[in-house]
Amino acid sequence: MIPVKKSSLKDLVYQQIKLMISNKDLLPGDKVNRKQLAQLLGVSQTPVQDAIVRLIQEGLFEDKKSNGIYVRVFTNKDMQDIFALRAGIEGIALRLCISKGCEEIEDLFKLFDSFTVPMTDSEEIARYQKIDRMFHEQIITRSGNELMKNFVKDFSFILRCYHKGLLRHPNETLPEHLAIIQAAREKNPEKAQNLLIAHHMASYERLSDL
Amino acid sequence: MIPVKKSSLKDLVYQQIKLMISNKDLLPGDKVNRKQLAQLLGVSQTPVQDAIVRLIQEGLFEDKKSNGIYVRVFTNKDMQDIFALRAGIEGIALRLCISKGCEEIEDLFKLFDSFTVPMTDSEEIARYQKIDRMFHEQIITRSGNELMKNFVKDFSFILRCYHKGLLRHPNETLPEHLAIIQAAREKNPEKAQNLLIAHHMASYERLSDL
C-alpha cells in the first residue's frame, strides 16, 4: 500500500503563508494576525496557529512575546550569516561527495563546459545563473546527508525571497567554479572544499559593501 | 522599562517535554500522545499541540501523518550526518573567528595548556572533556554568527541526549586540538579550519565502526 498523505489543512496553510511571503503579500516587519489570516484563507484559527509556530521555529516569523508576531526583518548582517553558514555546509557536502567517490556528479560538472569568459549575452548569463544555482543545490543533495538538505532548504527559501540579483558577475565566478570542478575531478576533497568555501566567502565579503 | 518575558505555558510545556526527552522519560520510537501529555503536565491540549509542532520542526519528533506522532529514532547514519554538519559549521565559525582577529579567544586556548599526553587519571580526563566541549561551543559563540548559534543549539541537544560516551581518547584528540590552536595563533584561518574539520571527520569515521 502506498501511503497517500492527503495534506492536512495545517500543511496547506503553512505552504500558503510561505507563498504569501515569497509573493511579497507579507512583507518583513508586517504584523502577523492570526484571525485575519484565518479569514483570508477561509479556515479557522487553529491551523493558522500551527503554521505560525512552525514559521517562528523556522526563523521566518519573530515572536515579540507580549508584543505580537511579526514577519522577520533580515538585516544585511543576517544575510551575511546565512551566506557563511551555507559556505560551511556546502563545503563539507562537497567533501563528502568526493570522498565517497560519487561519480554521477560528473554530469553536473559537464554543464559548465559550454561557458567561457567573457560572458556578455544576457540570455547566456541567465542560463548560467540557472546552472549555477543547480550546481550548488546538487552538491547538498548528492552528499547523501539528509539532515543537511532540510537545513539548507530553510535558508535557501530566505535567500530566494529576500536576496535580489546576483552579487558577482559570471566573469568572476566561472573561473572559480571551474577550479572547484577540477579539484573534484582530481579527487582532492580538501582542496575542492577550500575552493568552494573561498568562492562563497568572496560573495560574503561583497555583501559587506552594501 | 525592562521587558519581563513571563514565559507562557506553551514555552514551559515545550521545555518540559525536552526535559522529558533528555531524562529518557520519552524514548525514541515512543508514540506522542497529546491528551496524555496534557494531563501529565496539568495543562490543556493547546499548549501541548504548540510544543509538538515546534518539536517536529526541530526534528525531535516525527509526524507519520495519519499514523500519529513519534519520538524520532536517530539511526547511526543520522548521528553521522549531524557530526558532518557540525564539522562544516564549526569549521567556518573558526575561520570567521580568526579572520576577524578576535583576540579574546586566546583565553580559551590557554585552557589546554595544562594538559599533556598520555592522560590516564580519570578525573583529569573528565576535566579535559569539559574543556573540550566548551572549546567547541565557544568557537560557534565567538564567531558572532547568531544564526549558527541557533542551528547548532538544536543538534547539540540531540547529541547530548542520544550520544553516550566519548568516541576517541584524549591521547588522540589533544594533539589535534593543539594543532588547531597553533594554526589559530598563526592567524591562518584556512589551515585552522581544515584541521578542525579533519578533527571532527575523524570522529565521523569512527562512528562508522559502531
Add this chain to the structure above:
DNA sequence: ATAAAAAATTTTGTATACATAATAAAGAAA
C-alpha cells in the same frame, strides 16, 4: 479456536469560546 465483521474507544485535526493583556479611541482636565 480462528477468522471475519461490527461496535466501541482513542486520537488527531479542526473549530470555537473566552479571559487577560495590549492597543487604540474617546473623553476630561490642564
Add this chain to the structure above:
DNA sequence: TTTCTTTATTATGTATACAAAATTTTTTAT
C-alpha cells in the same frame, strides 16, 4: 491644543468541543 485617564476594541494564549479516521475490543460466524 496638549496631556492624562478612562473606556472600548482587538489580539493572543488557553481551554474545550467535536467529527472523521484509526485503533482496539468485542461479538459473531465458521
